[in-house]
Amino acid sequence: MKNKKPKLAVFKLSSCDGCQLSILDAEDELLAVLGAVDIAYFPEASSRMLPGPYDIGLIEGSVTTPHDVELARQIRKDCKVLITIGACATAGGIQALRNWKDVKEFTKIVYAHPQYISTLDRSMPVASFIHVDFELRGCPVNKYQLIDVIVAYLNNKKPNITSHSVCMECKQKGNVCVMVAHGTPCLGPVTQTGCGSICPSYDRGCYGCFGPMDSPNTSSLARNIEARGETKYDIMLAFRGFNAYSEPFRKESEVYEK
Amino acid sequence: MKNRTIKVDYLARVEGEGALYIKIKNGEVDDVKLKIFEPPRFFEAFLRDRKYSEAPDITARICGICPIAYQMSAVNAIENAFGQVPGGQIRELRRLIYCGEWIESHTLHLYMLHAPDFLGYPDVVHMAKDFPEVVEKALKLKRIGNDIVKTIGGREIHPINVKVGGFYKVPQKKDLKQLREDLLWARDAAIDTVKFTSTLTFPDFEQDYEFVSLCHDIEYPFNEGRIKSNKGLDISVEEYDFNFIEEHVEYSHALHSRLRARDNYFLGPIARYNLNYDKLSPIVKQVASDLKLPREINNPFKSIIVRGLETLYACDEAIRIIDQYEKPDEPSIQINPIEATGNGASEAPRGMLYHRYRINEEGLIMDAKIVPPTSQNQKTIEKDLKHFIPSRVNLPEKELVLQCEQAVRNYDPCISCATHFLKLHVEKEN
Secondary structure, X not given: OOOOOOEEEEEEOEOOOHHHHHHHOOOOOHHHXXXXXXXXXXXXXXXXXXXXXXXXXXEEOEEOOHHHHHHHHHHHHHEEEEEEEOHHHHHOOHXXXXXXXXXXXXXXXXXXXXXXXXXXXXXXXXXXXXXXXXEEOOOOOOHHHHHHHHHHHHOOOXXXXXXXXXXXXXXXXXXXXXXXXXXXXOOHHHEXXXXXXXXXXXXXXXXXXXXXXXXXXXHHHHHHHHHOOOOHHHHHHHHOOOOOOOHHHHHHHHHOOO | OOOEEEEEOOOOOOEOOXXXXXXXXOOEEEEEEEEEOOOOOOHHHHOOOOEHHXXXXXXXXXOOOOHHHHHHHHHHHHHHHHOOOOOHHHHHHHHHHHHHHHHHHHHHHHHHHHXXXXXXXXXXXXXXXXXXXXXXXXXXXXXXXXXXXXXXXXXXXXXXXEEOOEEOOOOOHHHHHHHHHHHHHHHHHHHHHHHHHHXXXXXXXXXXXXXXXXXXXXXXXXXXXXEEEOOXXXXXXXXXXXXXXXXXXXXXXXXXXXXXXXXXXXOOHHHHHHHHHHHOOHHHHHHHHHOOOOOOOOOHHHHHHHHHHHHXXXXXXXXXXXXXXXXXXXXXXXXXXXXXXEEEEEEXXXXXXXXXXXXXXXXXXXXXXXXXXXXXXXXXXHHHHHHHOHXXXXXXXXXXXXXXXXXXXXXXXXXXXXXXXOOOOOOOXX
């Protein structure tokens, strides 16, 4: 009997595995979600690895080696729909901090024999090299958003992922604003929602792990934080985090560079 | 069977990217390489010039499976540098969040990554068709571990509430009530887990290992203790660098660790169990004794049973912590950074994780060294294979590959973190 379930593949480039782990962390929904597809390629979860083509491909991690570039191109050829999951795949991830440094120096710091290491000068988002059908934000992704995206594509629909700021969600939760009430620097006003505004709910400022919202006014926020007495260096560090190489955060961090 | 080369280009059901290369010459194992081709991510390099307070958030990103371990080793090292260590309920809450990580990580590995090997399935979804109740129970147990991490840490992966000096916000007593209810169920599920693992069939394979783990005077170790081994090692965490060295080998992006005085060593659940059996709670000892498990285990395949026992311990310990919990007045102690170097270790589910930071007077990190458990176990994994293969050399290739992969998965290797170790004294070579 021919298996008509859509074939799902999960790929990994340079990353911590946390975003693909979000699938396995959806304990209550896992068997239903994975039961609706044929897991054709998901090495973290299964030793059964079938060749492409695949109906849906999820790709985690940033492009950091020449091999990653080739791999990304092959993955694009193999997948009908390709979705990047997480800050590494959509913005270069935390490892993009190398992009402002000399990677040769970095290699020397970490490795005794730098000549054994093959790496690119930069850590880049997947979409810099190939066409991507949908980018899901987050470091890590929100597992419910991830399920929504998979289910949407299984049903030939466009995912309904909101792109407004963390502040909207924070207000809906009834949180007291940590910036207004306590003077705590917070990237919430320029960061895309999706995390559940957890940092302000835990009495700390948002550190931007979901990356920039649609049309963020980063310079206004930066000036506001500066007026509260933060140093230029601290502002640079705040924008240069898990989504450092997303364009709005990258540009703002460069304004405050030493 | 004379000469053959076995290559596993992509090891499945481990975290991160690794490959296996085994060369057999004249029926003897000529070469074994566990190749870690996960790209380097340079954490030690870009931690430089970052604020000490960012270390728990940044180092969490080394590993999505055990972010708590990275956060805890980081806070331990930085608090050691500043000479300011929180006690009381903050210390207890740190043990509690670690219990959550052990429960979710051990359950994930045990049922979803390792059990399929013993039962002959490619993955847990296929296994669920024949063992629906076992898998559903496993998923619930795993979720309860994640619920602890989420309640205290804010979310399961890369929690946001761990801070140098304590937490940003501590839970109310009532926030932990539901967890307690669930943990009573989880404790029974963990007992069933141990029983289930003890019915599996284990290859006859025992080695004379040097086991290393943190050892605390009165507790089963999470965050504190001296570093001890069954072969006489007994040092403080500050002495780690004098006793362990890392070597860079051509075929792997992860450095190989060994004891300076001897050679390879073995970290993780079996090491903790063998060195700290006395510190397990009565219920765990009772279950171990009912199943006639020895107090010392030398078969790495039986790590799956010990993961079950440690899951049971973590459920029991979590209940103890919740029962005595009183919300502290402050969520963290006031931290005053000074120019200093600090060392910290904690027991990740896969074994001891060591961090060291040098911090300047402004509180910026000058250099960092991070040694994950998998890099420390790498040499032992390779040696296991060298000793494991000879009596199985005539097996059909498919079967031999499967058994070798299973031997690697005994260690629950977490390869995405095994990529970024700072060798402090950089060798000068042309």
